[in-house]
Amino acid sequence: MxxxxxxxxxxxxxxxxxxxxxxxxxxxxxxxxxxxxxxxxxxxxxxxxxxxxxxxxxxxxxxxxxxxxxxxxxxxxxxxxxxxxxxxxxxxxxxxxxxxxxxxxxxxxxxxxxxxxxxxxxxxxxxxxxxxxxxxxxxxxxxxxxxxxxxxxxxxxxxxxxxxxxxxxxxxxxxxxxxxxxxxxxxxxxSKTYVQNLLLGLSLSKSRLVLENNCIISMVSIEEQAAIGAADEDFEGIVSQLRLTEECQMAVLMHESKAGEWRVSMRSKGKIDLIPIAAANGGGGHRVAAGCTMYGTAAVVYEKLLKDIEENLT
Ligand SMILES: [Mn+2]
The missing domain is CATH 3.90.1640.10 (inorganic pyrophosphatase (n-terminal core))
Structure with a gap:
């Protein structure tokens, strides 16, 4: 020091x-x-x-x-x-x-x-x-x-x-x-703005439980984001709300910040270590909170990330 x-x-x-x-x-x-x-x-x-x-x-x-x-x-x-x-x-x-x-x-x-x-x-x-x-x-x-x-x-x-x-x-x-x-x-x-609350509602309604309920995942495209006038920073906190879902062990929020560029935020309740999943996609963070950026169509990045998560389920 x-x-x-x-x-x-x-x-x-x-x-x-x-x-x-x-x-x-x-x-x-x-x-x-x-x-x-x-x-x-x-x-x-x-x-x-x-x-x-x-x-x-x-x-x-x-x-x-x-x-x-x-x-x-x-x-x-x-x-x-x-x-x-x-x-x-x-x-x-x-x-x-x-x-x-x-x-x-x-x-x-x-x-x-x-x-x-x-x-x-x-x-x-x-x-x-x-x-x-x-x-x-x-x-x-x-x-x-x-x-x-x-x-x-x-x-x-x-x-x-x-x-x-x-x-x-x-x-x-x-x-x-x-x-x-x-x-x-x-x-x-x-505190949330009206637009942030709309985005939260959209993200929650689009979420799906996958991988035998281990994971809840939601994807928001750039068009959906634009339709409600939301900016990238309006996604703050949404993944934490998804994580509260009782059935899941981890939550993922993917949003398209530019065409074909997806920002991925992940939260775990503790059992699943997110570091290797983020690292496999060039990202980083902590065991229970991590993120990365992925590139491609919605279907491609979704499949790739789900595969990476599945490989890290214990
Ligand atoms: Mn910090």
Missing amino acids: KNLKAMIEAASTIALGGHVRPDGDCIGALTAVKEYIRINYPGKIVDCFSENVPAALTFLTEPDFLCRKHTGNYGLFIALDCADSKRLGQAESVFGAAAARVCIDHHISNPGYAQINIIDGAISSTCELLCTLMDFSKMNQKTAISLYTGIIHDTGVLQYSNTKPQTLKTVAALLEFDIPFSDIIEKSFY
Whole structure:
């Protein structure tokens, strides 16, 4: 950790980046680190690289949060919540060009692609991991809100099996900052727009139980998505609803983001390990939450994925 502190101190320009299709943990980690550096290391330039922030998380960000144009190479790049440098998306080249590189992550599949890798595959979230690296006495409420949001999102509001006694102790320490936790949960986790609810209804009504009820799967085409005016990020949370289906062991949501390009989100109740299924299709994630992108017609990607799942049923 001393190394990380020394690296931050040594760099005058710092870039932060997270994974493509950013979620609550990713945006929470970016905004928390940005704010923590801003208040504790005055004078540093900190630029954040990410795809667009989902609407439900914009309460964490300022309008100029994302770096649209940068000049020169950074003294330090800190990759957050990102298991693979390729998943940094457009920031991958910025990462590669930085003088020093750090990765802070909790994905078990992370090979450690930076110079300093702080990776804990057993911890709930990158935001919980950041809490072990940050000095709470040097944190402000804004930082605490970001970290809390990340932990809440990756634990499904402290519900998933990755929630440990230490997670709750960390959350208790964050609540000491008098953060509006009820509002954060409702606004960022449960609240849905009308279009998002329509999309949820469509996804549920199109779902099928397959593989002797082990798996529930739903596919939404780009035409169906367009017909209700939904965007890619409106699919957030739908696979978790599918996973609640009593009969199944795992849930899959496939949606076509471009013609012939399918984004696949998977959730398991624990028995089925999703990592090999995602890895077989160039994706990654965790044992109980993973994803990948597949290419082809609906019928082709459906058959291929079902075969991969079947091979990994125990
Ligand atoms: Mn995460």
